[in-house]
Amino acid sequence: MRALKSSQGALLALTLLVSGVGISRANTWEPQLQGIVPRALGPTSMGGRVSNLAVYEKEPRIFYVATASGGLWKTTSAGIKFEPVFQYESSVALGAVAIDQDNPDVVWVGTGEENSRNSTSWGDGVYRSTDGGKTWTHMGFKSSHHIANIMLHPTNKNIVYVGVLGKLWGPSDDRGVYKTTDGGKTWNKVFSMPNQNTGVIEMIMDPRKPDTLMAAIWEKKRLPYYFESGGVGSGLYKTTDGGKNWRKITKGLPDSKMGRIGLSQFAKNPDVIIASIESEKDRGVYKSTDNGESWTFLNNLNPRPFYFSMPKIDPQDEQRIYLPAVNFHYSEDGGKTFKVNNMNIHVDHHAIWIDPKDNNHLIIGNDGGVAVSRDRGVTWEFLNNLPIGQYYAVGVDMRRPYWVYGGLQDNGTWGIPTQTNKGYVSYADSRFINGGDGFHAQVDPTDWRIVYAESQGGALVRHNIETGDRRFIRPRPPQGETYRFNWSSPILISPHNASTIWFGGNKLFKSVNRGDTWIEASPDLSTNDPEKLKRGAGMSPENTGAEVHCTIITISESAIKPGVVWVGTDDGNVQLTQDDGKTWTNIKVPGVPANTWVSKVAASRHAIGRAYVTFDGHRSNDFNSYVYMTEDFGQTWTKLSEGWPENHVAYCITEGLKNPDLLFVGTEMGMWMSLDRGTKWTKFHQKQGFPTVRIDDMIIHPRELDLVVGTHGRAIWIVPISALEQLTPQAREADVFLCRPTDAYKFGNSFEGWFEGDRTWTSPNTQPGTTIYYHLKEKSDEKIEVLIKTATGEQVARLAGTANAGLNAVRWAARGARNVVLTTGDYLVELKVGEKTFTTTLRYEDLVAPRM
Numbered sequence: 001m002r003a004l005k006s007s008q009g010a011l012l013a014l015t016l017l018v019s020g021v022g023i024s025r026a027n028t029w030e031p032q033l034q035g036i037v038p039r040a041l042g043p044t045s046m047g048g049r050v051s052n053l054a055v056y057e058k059e060p061r062i063f064y065v066a067t068a069s070g071g072l073w074k075t076t077s078a079g080i081k082f083e084p085v086f087q088y089e090s091s092v093a094l095g096a097v098a099i100d101q102d103n104p105d106v107v108w109v110g111t112g113e114e115n116s117r118n119s120t121s122w123g124d125g126v127y128r129s130t131d132g133g134k135t136w137t138h139m140g141f142k143s144s145h146h147i148a149n150i151m152l153h154p155t156n157k158n159i160v161y162v163g164v165l166g167k168l169w170g171p172s173d174d175r176g177v178y179k180t181t182d183g184g185k186t187w188n189k190v191f192s193m194p195n196q197n198t199g200v201i202e203m204i205m206d207p208r209k210p211d212t213l214m215a216a217i218w219e220k221k222r223l224p225y226y227f228e229s230g231g232v233g234s235g236l237y238k239t240t241d242g243g244k245n246w247r248k249i250t251k252g253l254p255d256s257k258m259g260r261i262g263l264s265q266f267a268k269n270p271d272v273i274i275a276s277i278e279s280e281k282d283r284g285v286y287k288s289t290d291n292g293e294s295w296t297f298l299n300n301l302n303p304r305p306f307y308f309s310m311p312k313i314d315p316q317d318e319q320r321i322y323l324p325a326v327n328f329h330y331s332e333d334g335g336k337t338f339k340v341n342n343m344n345i346h347v348d349h350h351a352i353w354i355d356p357k358d359n360n361h362l363i364i365g366n367d368g369g370v371a372v373s374r375d376r377g378v379t380w381e382f383l384n385n386l387p388i389g390q391y392y393a394v395g396v397d398m399r400r401p402y403w404v405y406g407g408l409q410d411n412g413t414w415g416i417p418t419q420t421n422k423g424y425v426s427y428a429d430s431r432f433i434n435g436g437d438g439f440h441a442q443v444d445p446t447d448w449r450i451v452y453a454e455s456q457g458g459a460l461v462r463h464n465i466e467t468g469d470r471r472f473i474r475p476r477p478p479q480g481e482t483y484r485f486n487w488s489s490p491i492l493i494s495p496h497n498a499s500t501i502w503f504g505g506n507k508l509f510k511s512v513n514r515g516d517t518w519i520e521a522s523p524d525l526s527t528n529d530p531e532k533l534k535r536g537a538g539m540s541p542e543n544t545g546a547e548v549h550c551t552i553i554t555i556s557e558s559a560i561k562p563g564v565v566w567v568g569t570d571d572g573n574v575q576l577t578q579d580d581g582k583t584w585t586n587i588k589v590p591g592v593p594a595n596t597w598v599s600k601v602a603a604s605r606h607a608i609g610r611a612y613v614t615f616d617g618h619r620s621n622d623f624n625s626y627v628y629m630t631e632d633f634g635q636t637w638t639k640l641s642e643g644w645p646e647n648h649v650a651y652c653i654t655e656g657l658k659n660p661d662l663l664f665v666g667t668e669m670g671m672w673m674s675l676d677r678g679t680k681w682t683k684f685h686q687k688q689g690f691p692t693v694r695i696d697d698m699i700i701h702p703r704e705l706d707l708v709v710g711t712h713g714r715a716i717w718i719v720p721i722s723a724l725e726q727l728t729p730q731a732r733e734a735d736v737f738l739c740r741p742t743d744a745y746k747f748g749n750s751f752e753g754w755f756e757g758d759r760t761w762t763s764p765n766t767q768p769g770t771t772i773y774y775h776l777k778e779k780s781d782e783k784i785e786v787l788i789k790t791a792t793g794e795q796v797a798r799l800a801g802t803a804n805a806g807l808n809a810v811r812w813a814a815r816g817a818r819n820v821v822l823t824t825g826d827y828l829v830e831l832k833v834g835e836k837t838f839t840t841t842l843r844y845e846d847l848v849a850p851r852m
Contacts, residue, residue, distance in 0.1 A: 029675055029682035031806025032727055035773060038690045038709075040387055041404065041418065041716040043430035044761045046346075046411040047369025048388040048713060051113050053351045054097040055363065056104035060355055063363065064133075065370055066094035068113045069121040069694050069713030070388035074133050079372060079383045080759050085133025087691040091647075091669065092713065093121035095165070098150040100157065105132040108139075108160065110147025114201065115307055115350060116168050116220060118227070118487070118546040119390075119409060121668065121694055121712070122146060122618075124647065126162055128184060139184040144174045149203040153210050158183045161243070163200030163215060168222055170621030171196030177203070177215055179243050190243030197221055198233030201309075204263045206270045206291065211242040214249075214273070214292050216261035220306070220538075224570065224597060224619040225549030228538035229306040230259030230278060238292055252288075252295030256280035259539055262309035266318050267356055274313055274321055274335060278305035280539045285311065285323065285335045298335040303327070305540055308350065315356040324349030324364065330377065345371045345380045348410060367410040384427045385761040391710035392488055393440040393697040397448035400847065401745065401767065402701055404718075405451060406710050407438025413453040414438070415465070418706075418718065421750040424762040434461055439488040445702075446498045450514070457545040458485025458505055462515050473515030475503065483507065484526075484533075486551035486570060487544075495559040504552030508567055508581065521581030526550035526569045527595070556611070558603040566611055568598025574613055576634055587634035592626050593617060600652045606660035609633045612640075614650035614665065623647050627665055629678060640678030641665075648672075654698045657705065658725040664707060666695025671709065675727060690717070704742055720766075723773035723807055737775040738831045738838040744770040744814045746822070746846045768814035770842060772799070774831050779805040782834030786810045788842075789828040796820055796827065814844060822846070 049068035056062040061078040064085075072086035072094060086092060086109060096110030111123020125141035141147065141164060149163035159181055166175035177191035177200055193199060194217075202216035215238075219231030235258060236249045259278030266272035275286040275295065284300035302309075303325035314320035321338075323329040328341040328349055346368025355361035362373040370383045390409035397403050401419040408414065413434040420429055433441070436455030444450035449466040460474045477483045484506040494500035503509045508522040532549045535541060550571050558564035563580030567573075572595040574587045597616045604610035611634070615626035625648045627641035640663075641650065648667040656662030663674045670692045671684045684690040697710040705722035723739045731737040746768040772786050784801035796816045802808045816822045824845050831838040 028680040029673060030687070031804070032675060032724065032732070032775070033673070033682065033684070033688055034804060034807045035771070035809025036688065036720060036723070036807070038684070038688060038717050038719045039763060039766060040714065041416060041425060041718055041763045042387045042761065043389065043414060043416045043425070043427055043715060044384050044387050045427040045430040046389060046408065046414065047384070047386045048390040048409065048411070048715075049113075049115070049348075049367045050351055050365025050370055051094055051115060052097045053353045053363055053365050054099040054107065055353050056099055057101055057356055059104070060361065062104050063353075064097050064099060064107060065365060065386065066097040066109060067388050067713060068115065069093045069390060071691065071693070071713070072097065072107075072109055072133065073386060073388070077758075079370065079385075080757075082386055084691070085129070086127070086136065087693075087714075088686040089127060089136055089692060090138075091121075091123040092692050093123050093694070095123070095147045096150045098152050100152060101154070106130050107133060108150045108152065110150050110162065112144065112146035112165070114146055114148035114165055116146075116222060117307060118222070119712075120146075120168055122168065122647070126150065126184075140187055141174065141178070145172065146199070148199070148201050151203050151205050151213070154207055155210070159210075160184060161203060161205070161213065162187070163203045165199035165201055165218070167621065169619055172199070175199035177243060191215060191237065191239070191246050193217060194233045195219065197231065201260055202263045204265050204273070206265070208270060209240070212238070212240045212291070213243065214238045214263060215246070216263055216275075218260045220259070225532040225547050226534070227306070227547060230257050230280070230539040232257060234258040234261070236261060236275070236292070249292055249295075251293065252297070253277065253286065254279035254282040256282070257539065260305050260309045262311050264311045264313045264321075266313045267315035269318070272313070272318055274311045276302060276305065276309045276311045276323060278302055278309065278540055283539075285321075287335055299331075299338060301329060301338050303329070307348075310350065310352065312352045312354060314359050315354055316359045320359070322352055322354075324352050324366075328364070328377070341377050343371075343377065343380050345382050385759055387715040387761060388713060389715035390712045391696060391716065392438065392712065394699055394708050394710035394716065395441045395443050396699060396701050396708055397443040398445050398703065399448050400845075402704065403448070404708055404716050405433065405441040405443055405453075406697075406716065407434075407441050407453065407455070409712070410437050412436060412438045412455070413441050415451070416716065419745070419747065419765045419767045421747045424764045426756075426760050426762045431465070433463060433465060437487070440491045442491050442493050442501075444493065444498050444514075452491050452493070452501065452515070454489055454491055456487050457548065458483075458489035458503075460489070460491060460503060460515065471515070473511075475505065475509045475518040484548055484551050486548060486553055487546045488553065489551070490553060490555045492555045492557060494557055494562070496557075496562045502555050502557065502565065504555050504567065506551050508552060508555070508565070510581065522567070522575070522577070522584055525552060525567055525573060525575045525584065527571045527573060529571065532571060554598060554601050556601045556603040558608060559605045560608045564603065564608065566601040566603050568601045568613065570597050572596050572598065574598055574601065574634065578633070585634070589613060589615075589628050589634075589637050591639060592628075593620065593622060596620060596622065596626065599650060602653050602655060604655055604660070605657060606655070607631065612653045612655065612663070614653050616649050616651055618649045618668070623649055625650050625667065627653060627678070638678075640674075644681075651695060652697050654700060654707070656725050657700050657702060659728060661728065662721075662724055664698055666698050666709070668694050671695050673724070675724065675732070676729075690719075720771065723775075727775060727807070731775060733777065734775075735777050736831070736833050736836065736838055738829070738840050739773040739775070740840045741770040741772050741829060741842040743843040743845060744768060744812070746814055746844070769812050770814070772810045772812060772829055772831070773807055774801070774838070775807050776803065776805055779803060780833060783832075784808075785832050786812075787830040787832065788812060789830065790820075791826060791828065793828070794820065796822070801831070
């Protein structure tokens with residue numbers, strides 16, 4: 001056994017020693033982020049993947065929802081309202097959650113989702129809360145990556161078992177079963193795995209004899225282009241002495257290699273256990289009536305086992321067995337036969353809870369969120385109040401106010417307004433655009449009605465969202481040739497001509513007529529490595545297209561000169577054309593391991609030779625950060641992420657539209673900002689009210705200068721960055737700098753939705769009104785106030801200001817003084833700092849928010 005110490009009660013000091021560009025001076029830009037308030041927009045009309053549930057069975061109105069990449073959510077009202085209670089920790093991707101059934105304020109979570117798909121997020125160990133999620137303590141397993149199980153001893157609160165699944169993308173020594181007998185201060189590894197690719201996927205505990213446990217262990221291998229589930233390491237093991245000794249169980253089980261195994265124990269008689277077993281032969285549902293010692297085959301139902309395998313026995317009825325998967329399967333004869341519940345809710349079910357006192361009461365978690373049944377699954381209610389959407393990409397239109405579009409994991413493509421006439425945005429305001437797994441979404445900047453939406457495998461659609469007209473426009477290969485398209489194939493509207501669009505497969509395609517016809521603008525730009533083009537293997541090969549490799553994953557065309565196009569591929573190539581695709585240069589970036597996934601290329605809007613590139617190595621078991629900049633078309637490169645913490649793998653980068661020194665980088669663990677072109681960085685965090693969450697895409701709205709952030713787990717966030725766009729070095733060096741505010745709008749009023757009750761999650765409008773930002777070089781002792789005046793000098797508003805060093809913010813709600821009627825036009829903004837006055841203007845418009 002190996003003893004480990006947790007970090008409970010310890011002070012961890014982290015010192016970053018770097019040279020050159022990096023984060024050697026942490027929190028450098030904190031003063032410049034004051035007053036910038038990120039806004040969670042939603043939507044909640046669809047959710048995201050739920051990995052686990054924990055319900056306080058004495059009062060089921062209290063339960064916790066563990067999400068795959070959006071943290072932990074708590075309700076004390078049976079789902080009428082939820083609050084995020086695990087959103088600022090180092091990682092918010094969750095695989096396990098356990099609640100003390102004697103005290104619902106004691107909650108344990110294991111980070112790192114256990115569902116081992118291509119887009120799964122990892123974590124950094126186990127956390128515990130003793131106050132219902134208000135505060136958390138890290139309990140260890142920092143390098144575990146994926147925790148599948150946490151088992152609490154029913155009577156001895158100091159005894160806890162943790163099942164570590166371990167790394168998804170490489171070998172790991174952390175895998176195994178761990179036990180603490182002192183409440184998590186120290187841990188012992190009580191069950192070591194047979195090899196470095198095998199980890200714990202399932203555990204059950206006999207409530208009558210808590211020293212008796214069963215553990216299902218799973219061998220698997222995942223690469224960027226390949227997934228193999230199953231191997232000699234997989235199997236079922238049992239201990240009867242609290243983990244001191246383990247026996248492999250084989251009697252009645254398949255005598256071939258096995259994969260993922262799921263287990264469920266009958267509450268009234270724990271000797272009865274149901275198993276869902278992936279195997280080379282005789283896969284399916286098995287039953288034991290002697291506490292797991294021997295097994296009997298029941299049924300060959302084993303749907304997509306690597307992703308599901310979560311059987312559940314009704315706690316009151318041994319004959320009633322649920323097998324959640326893509327569909328919701330159930331048996332009424334003890335597992336001999338199964339039916340499909342044709343429920344009118346989302347598919348892909350990963351978690352289920354059944355009320356032990358009332359087996360009509362079910363809660364399930366799936367790829368769309370959470371649903372509840374009160375009649376044993378006959379009818380269901382979807383809880384559409386969890387903003388946990390998993391966005392892959394985002395786009396915006398140019399309406400006033402504008403809409404945001406984006407593609408979500410297993411939830412298609414949606415559009416959502418940023419403001420409405422009723423004063424807030426809710427689930428009812430979003431609009432469904434396209435089905436499938438949603439990915440890239442782009443809107444014609446000259447015609448908001450035209451939306452391009454891509455689902456898995458390059459299934460590209462041009463959609464007129466006003467008329468409903470849809471056209472499938474994916475490029476078709478000539479006879480005798482085939483194209484490859486990534487699971488997430490990029491589309492780009494040219495910044496020079498809205499009718500010109502670029503689309504990435506293994507080649508780059510160009511259309512000058514909105515996708516009606518295409519030309520090949522390049523040869524194969526990938527490595528075209530035949531070893532990486534093979535189908536997945538193992539006992540349950542994946543054929544969803546998620547492992548299609550050697551393809552273009554990101555495209556950027558220079559806004560300065562047409563035909564200068566950068567391309568990045570999933571197998572490590574950065575390609576550049578400066579002549580509209582006639583010739584291409586494969587550019588090598590020093591310091592980046594070969595074949596590392598190019599997550600983003602971004603041509604600068606401010607210098608023709610400048611470009612930014614981010615690389616994502618996590619699929620190659622590399623969790624370092626790779627953010628680079630070139631000033632000379634890729635001849636030389638500067639690394640901008642030197643010294644970044646491990647696990648902050650970079651997925652996207654965005655350059656300021658007005659400020660060439662402003663940069664944002666989205667990573668697995670949140671968002672970073674720089675005001676000096678990447679020399680120094682600050683991470684958005686709890687102080688700004690921005691969660692730790694994976695960020696897959698970002699875009700700056702060209703008119704409103706909002707940073708629209710597509711998170712993979714917390715839906716859409718909007719960060720008002722107009723002030724940052726103006727904080728040049730000269731502005732920051734000035735004693736006082738007054739930023740020009742964004743436009744203020746007034747909408748009509750609507751009573752719609754006023755009586756919906758507390759179930760509706762809303763994102764309050766930021767209009768009518770605007771925020772006046774100003775920057776002080778030093779903290780001031782002077783009186784500060786902001787005046788709003790008409791063009792003729794009539795005072796509209798007088799607002800008290802703050803005097804902090806750095807950025808200050810004053811909110812104006814677009815209301816005039818008594819007897820002053822606001823009309824569309826320009827208004828004067830005066831900032832008074834003591835005896836000094838600084839002026840700028842703002843635009844006010846009276847309009848009605850458009851609706852589809």
